[in-house]
Each structure stands twice: as structure tokens, then as C-alpha cells.
Amino acid sequence: MGDCRASLFDASALVKVFSQEPGTEIVRPYFNSESTKYTTPFCFYEALNVLKGKWLYKNQLTKDEYLSAAYRLSIWFGASSRKVKDIEFTEPMTFAKAKSLVELTSLDLSDCFQILSIKDGYFSPLYNDSATILVTADKNLSIAARDQSLRVWYLMEEPAP
Structure with a gap:
């Protein structure tokens, strides 16, 4: 806390923030304390x-819990991320970069678009201690992002930054 940085929350982290599952108790306080947070x-x-x-398929949420989580996620996205100028996912050069990362990392x-968003997107000028942090519960993504020299918090095994 206190650093001037952005935190990009991937889907695995967002689900933990907006519903109740293992890891929620770790990521939700971080999410609530960060002033600059966004997603793609x-x-x-x-x-x-x-x-x-x-x-629908796993019976891990009731209909009301699902609707509440989806509503809160949607409201947050609309307020924090929807207008962030990010990379153009449909641009041929962006797709080519993403395709190369897929081939490199599987x-x-x-x-791969998340990695590119951090490297080339709106918050990409931030560096050193201010560099964007990828917040994820996806171990493979955390490894690949670190291989691309990105800051990562793999919330399932590491303390919050």
C-alpha cells in the first residue's frame, strides 16, 4: 500500500473478490485497499x-449469490475499467503478439492479452516499484508473466505486495 501503482486483476482473482471461495480472504482486503485497480x-x-x-453447473452459488456477484463485478468494471484506454485486441499486430506469446508459453x-495489456496498455509507462502488478490465482499465468519480466502476485501462495 502507498505505492503509486496499478493492479490488474485477472478473472481468477476477480471471482475470488466478488464471490466466496478459497483465496477470497486473501485477495479481497488487497482489492479493497488498492486505489488504482482495473481489469481487461x-x-x-x-x-x-x-x-x-x-x-448453473457447479452449484457453488445460489441464483441470488450469482446475481449479486455479477452485479457488483459489473458496477465495479463500469466505474473503474470500462473507459481505460487499453490495447486494441482486434488489431492484427496485437493479435500477432498474442499469438506469439501463446506459442511461447502455451x-x-x-x-496473453493480459500480459500484453500490462506491457503495452494504458498503465505500461509505470516502471520499477510503480510497475503494474498482475493479481492472479492462475499459477501458469503467473509464471509466464514473470518470464516476461512483469510484476505478479500469485495470491494462492505468496503474501500480498
Whole structure:
């Protein structure tokens, strides 16, 4: 806390923030204490889809819990991230960079767009202690992001930054 930095929350972290599951008690206080936090459109929609699956297919959320979590996530995204000028996911050069990362890492395109968002997006000019932190519960993404020299908090095994 206190650093001037941004935190990018991926879908795995957002689901833990907006619903109750292992890791919630670790990531939610960090989320609530960070002043500059955002997500990508991919992560927003992916998190909504995961919440839907927790309700419809896994019976981990009631309908009311699902609707509440989706509503709070949507309100937060609209207020914090929707207008952040980010990379253009549909640009051929952006897709080519993401495709190269997929081939290098075996991550999916969504995860690779997150890495590119940190490297080339709105908050990319931040560096050193102010560099954007990727907040994730996805171990493979955390490893690949570190291999790309990004700051990462893998919340399932590491203390909060």
C-alpha cells in the first residue's frame, strides 16, 4: 500500500473478490485497499462466465449469490475499467503478439492479452516499484508473466505486495 501503482486483476482473482471461495480472504482486503485497480474486457467477461458456471453447473452459488456477484463485478468494471484506454485486441499486430506469446508459453489468448495489456496498455509507462502488478490465482499465468519480466502476485501462495 502507498505505492503509486496499478493492479490488474485477472478473472481468477476477480471471482475470488466478488464471490466466496478459497483465496477470497486473501485477495479481497488487497482489492479493497488498492486505489488504482482495473481489469481487461476479456477478464471481465471471463469472470462473469466463471460466476455463471459456479451457479448453473457447479452449484457453488445460489441464483441470488450469482446475481449479486455479477452485479457488483459489473458496477465495479463500469466505474473503474470500462473507459481505460487499453490495447486494441482486434488489431492484427496485437493479435500477432498474442499469438506469439501463446506459442511461447502455451497460455490461451485471453491470458496473453493480459500480459500484453500490462506491457503495452494504458498503465505500461509505470516502471520499477510503480510497475503494474498482475493479481492472479492462475499459477501458469503467473509464471509466464514473470518470464516476461512483469510484476505478479500469485495470491494462492505468496503474501500480498
